[in-house]
Amino acid sequence: MINPLAKVASQLLKEPATLQFPEEREALEDNYRGVHKLDMKTCISCSACAKICPNDTITMVDTETDAGTKKMPEINLERCLFCALCEEVCPPKCLILTKDYSFEGYDRREFVRRPEELD
Ligand code: SF4
Ligand code: SF4
Numbered sequence: 719m720i721n722p723l724a725k726v727a728s729q730l731l732k733e734p735a736t737l738q739f740p741e742e743r744e745a746l747e748d749n750y751r752g753v754h755k756l757d758m759k760t761c762i763s764c765s766a767c768a769k770i771c772p773n774d775t776i777t778m779v780d781t782e783t784d785a786g787t788k789k790m791p792e793i794n795l796e797r798c799l800f801c802a803l804c805e806e807v808c809p810p811k812c813l814i815l816t817k818d819y820s821f822e823g824y825d826r827r828e829f830v831r832r833p834e835e836l837d
Contacts (some may be wrong), residue, residue, distance in 0.1 A: 729759045730768035735740040740820065751800040754793050757837035764790045767804035767813055773797050778803060781833045795821055 737744060746752075758781070763811040768791060775797040778789040791804075791813065805814050823829060 739745070746817050746819075750817050750819075752817050753795065753801050753815070753816040753821055754804070754831070754836050755814050755816050756784060757789065757810075758790060758833055758837045760761040760762055760810045761788070761833075762788050762810055762812075764809060766807045766809065767791050770803045770807045772801065772803065773799050775799075779832065791836075792830060792832050793836065794830045796826060796829040 723752075737805050754789050759786040760775065763778070775794050776791045777794075780787050781790040802815050821829065
């Protein structure tokens with residue numbers, strides 16, 4: 719017969735099965751695809767990322783820059799498939815997918831990232 723107290727004691731001595739997020743983070747593969755990063759200084763407003771996106775995730779929006787108003791990608795992370803096609807087609811390679819997977823929010827609008835928030 720199993721001694722319940724011994725069973726509880728053995729469980730208490732075990733290492734935690736979960737990570738203490740956000741202080742501890744899971745190791746990710748090199749090819750992990752997370753939240754986008756945009757270099758606004760080198761974006762040429764070509765819209766290639768928006769045109770290739772298979773899920774209408776990217777909208778080109780007016781963005782204030784030092785050189786005046788330019789169209790740049792706004793990304794709705796809620797719709798994103800993290801397929802990286804936008805990264806592949808970007809001519810100056812100013813739009814990349816990072817290893818950042820920690821996006822959260824209480825409102826669906828919080829998943830829509832303006833160019834300035836991706837920079
Ligand atoms: S990763 Fe894919 S789905 Fe997400 S914005 Fe880029 S092209 Fe669209
Ligand atoms: S992020 Fe790249 S593909 Fe998208 S508009 Fe800018 S330069 Fe073109």
